Amino acid sequence: MSRVVVVGGGNAGLSAALSAADTGADVVVLDRGDADGSGSDSYFTGGLFRVAYEGLDMLEAIVGPLGIDASAGIDAFANYSEADFLADWGRVTGYRCDADLADLIVSNSYDAIRWLSDLGVPFLSGIVVDAAGRARHTRPGWHGGFVEVSGAGPGLMSALLKAVGKTDITVENGVEVRELARTAEGGYRVSTRSAAGEQVYEADSVVLACGGFQADPEWRTRCLGPGWDLARVRASRYNTGRGIQMARELGAAMHGHWSGCHAVAWSVGSREAGDPNANHIFERESYPFGITVNVHGRRFIDEASDFGAYTYARYGREILRQDQQRAWQLFDAQCEPQLMDEYRVKNPEAARIRADTLEQLAGKLADRGVAAEQLLATVAEFNAAVTDDAEFNPYVKDGRRTRGLEFDKSNWSRPLTEGPFEAYEVTCGITFTFGGLRVNENAEVLDYDGSTIGGLYACGEIVGGLYYFNYASGTGLTSGAVLGRRAGAHAAGSAR
Numbered sequence: 001m002s003r004v005v006v007v008g009g010g011n012a013g014l015s016a017a018l019s020a021a022d023t024g025a026d027v028v029v030l031d032r033g034d035a036d037g038s039g040s041d042s043y044f045t046g047g048l049f050r051v052a053y054e055g056l057d058m059l060e061a062i063v064g065p066l067g068i069d070a071s072a073g074i075d076a077f078a079n080y081s082e083a084d085f086l087a088d089w090g091r092v093t094g095y096r097c098d099a100d101l102a103d104l105i106v107s108n109s110y111d112a113i114r115w116l117s118d119l120g121v122p123f124l125s126g127i128v129v130d131a132a133g134r135a136r137h138t139r140p141g142w143h144g145g146f147v148e149v150s151g152a153g154p155g156l157m158s159a160l161l162k163a164v165g166k167t168d169i170t171v172e173n174g175v176e177v178r179e180l181a182r183t184a185e186g187g188y189r190v191s192t193r194s195a196a197g198e199q200v201y202e203a204d205s206v207v208l209a210c211g212g213f214q215a216d217p218e219w220r221t222r223c224l225g226p227g228w229d230l231a232r233v234r235a236s237r238y239n240t241g242r243g244i245q246m247a248r249e250l251g252a253a254m255h256g257h258w259s260g261c262h263a264v265a266w267s268v269g270s271r272e273a274g275d276p277n278a279n280h281i282f283e284r285e286s287y288p289f290g291i292t293v294n295v296h297g298r299r300f301i302d303e304a305s306d307f308g309a310y311t312y313a314r315y316g317r318e319i320l321r322q323d324q325q326r327a328w329q330l331f332d333a334q335c336e337p338q339l340m341d342e343y344r345v346k347n348p349e350a351a352r353i354r355a356d357t358l359e360q361l362a363g364k365l366a367d368r369g370v371a372a373e374q375l376l377a378t379v380a381e382f383n384a385a386v387t388d389d390a391e392f393n394p395y396v397k398d399g400r401r402t403r404g405l406e407f408d409k410s411n412w413s414r415p416l417t418e419g420p421f422e423a424y425e426v427t428c429g430i431t432f433t434f435g436g437l438r439v440n441e442n443a444e445v446l447d448y449d450g451s452t453i454g455g456l457y458a459c460g461e462i463v464g465g466l467y468y469f470n471y472a473s474g475t476g477l478t479s480g481a482v483l484g485r486r487a488g489a490h491a492a493g494s495a496r
Helices: 011-022 056-063 082-092 099-119 152-165 217-224 242-249 312-320 333-338 358-366 372-385 475-495
Strands: 003-007 026-031 048-050 123-125 127-129 135-137 146-149 170-173 176-182 188-194 197-203 205-208 261-267 291-294 327-331 352-355 421-433 444-446 452-458
Touching: 003 011, 003 188, 003 197, 003 475, 011 026, 011 099, 011 152, 011 205, 011 475, 026 197, 048 099, 048 475, 056 099, 056 123, 056 146, 082 099, 099 123, 099 152, 099 475, 146 152, 176 242, 188 205, 205 242, 205 475, 217 421, 242 452, 261 312, 291 372, 312 421, 352 358, 358 372, 358 421, 452 475
Parallel strands: 003 026, 003 205, 026 170, 205 452
Antiparallel strands: 048 146, 123 146, 127 135, 176 188, 188 197, 261 421, 291 327, 327 421, 352 421, 444 452
């Protein structure tokens, strides 16, 4: 029986392991994290998978009966075609993404998610019915075809690990892979270190699913630029780029946007990277419905240039560019129904200021270093610039905008006039880096000549070329599952 070693135990790695085992391989997963899956970035996600589908019946085959066929507005969710999915992916990446890989992932998205569902991953629909009886996304201001995992990232990892537990796959936790070397027979020697000491695993094929380099501050600064060492790592502390380096030493081609990354607005009160109790509760993604100001009290972005699904992963970069690498999201009482649940999580680290009037709020923010007079002037200027030629609608790009400002707001604009008022302090939270390894449609790692490096595969965040400048929400978990499934099957097949 052939031996496949998978490095990394997140969504992509376990998808590869399950696929390889199903193809008949003897599979070992080496993971630096704990046995609950909290060492992977997947654990810290919101559990959204973007998926192409041609009818609600396809969604129901995954999530069960929707029971909302007659709801108003359901037509907007009747399908999300492969063409729509691919167009959204291309648009947000400036059409620089690897078109062949993106097309492969999109065209296999439904089958991969159906496969995960059959393995026991508990998916929920991304569609709900609001109090007015109208169908909408579970996230106001979101867009695209989604299914969500019940329990978010922890729910995903729990289900995948349970599926692994029903197989003969061996999972070794607390193991750091230090070196990858070819053997004379064409296989691999995988050198590791753990609390038990050093150990070498022999493998016919290796699947690298151990993420990017976002947890290494020196590498972040070298590739992303000055100041990125100060970004908060919002997920695993183990993604330090070691897998990329090991593949490079074997001749792998580097690929993608090396100065780009997925970076979001993140609470300044967040905990250290990898805290399993933090999960995604420090996300601050409801910014399209308020305004965001820096410590000088000035706006610096169009908070609503697009659906939040297509802006949240790049606005962290804009915050990092501000003085002190921080900003404040401001909301009034009108915004409260649109705030995501993460804003309401009760924890001592949530940097939240509340006041009955704008003047009181500005005074409290002045104690936190914000220019209060300019803040009040900014809000007044914003309020006066809001047009009323479109009706506010948080579920579509409503065109309710401002006019005449340095940074006009394109949608969802309402004067901030109704107390109480709230401010949330945010900084930049980095999720994953965009540069990585070049792979083909079988997830085989390629060298600079375009030839495969025999028996070496990659999936998940370590794959480069998928994202440039920006990111469409939900594509990361989907691509990890699609490429992981293919990597495992081909690794097992080529080894045999």
